[in-house]
Amino acid sequence: LNLYLVVPGGQYRSAAQPEFDHTRVVNKYTIDGKPREWDIFYCFILDPTLKGDLRSESDLLMAAHQTFRPAALFEVRDIPSSAALKQKMGVNSMADLRKYRRKNGTLPRAIIVPAQLAVRATAEQPDVTFITPAAATEESAHH
Numbered sequence: 001l002n003l004y005l006v007v008p009g010g011q012y013r014s015a016a017q018p019e020f021d022h023t024r025v026v027n028k029y030t031i032d033g034k035p036r037e038w039d040i041f042y043c044f045i046l047d048p049t050l051k052g053d054l055r056s057e058s059d060l061l062m063a064a065h066q067t068f069r070p071a072a073l074f075e076v077r078d079i080p081s082s083a084a085l086k087q088k089m090g091v092n093s094m095a096d097l098r099k100y101r102r103k104n105g106t107l108p109r110a111i112i113v114p115a116q117l118a119v120r121a122t123a124e125q126p127d128v129t130f131i132t133p134a135a136a137t138e139e140s141a142h143h
Contacts, residue, residue: 019083
């Protein structure tokens with residue numbers, strides 16, 4: 001099982017350190033309530049034009065396979081996940097991303113890297129009940 005921490009993301013926010021706002025993505029929920037081993041990965045967004053939260057493993061993999069061409073004066077500080085990249089991977093300059101650059105000069109829109117840790121836990125799908133406007137109207141009519 002895989003757990004991804006996507007930076008930046010809108011699911012978990014920090015007023016003190018907004019540069020570490022992130023979204024959690026799990027590739028599969030546990031159904032029996034038993035703890036399972038989860039490998040943890042960081043997903044760092046590199047492309048400033050990649051908008052919206054990535055919410056599924058397929059979204060993450062697609063972003064990692066898509067590329068963008070950085071502008072001529074593109075710098076690390078232009079990368080949406082620059083603070084987390086610096087802290088977790090020691091990325092201080094564009095040269096530090098050399099191994100991710102394609103031969104044609106493009107970079108992946110996102111990179112997925114092992115966090116070098118794992119956890120044992122459960123992840124259950126939230127119990128979400130949707131009330132349609134018609135159902136809400138019917139219920140209020142009976143009271």
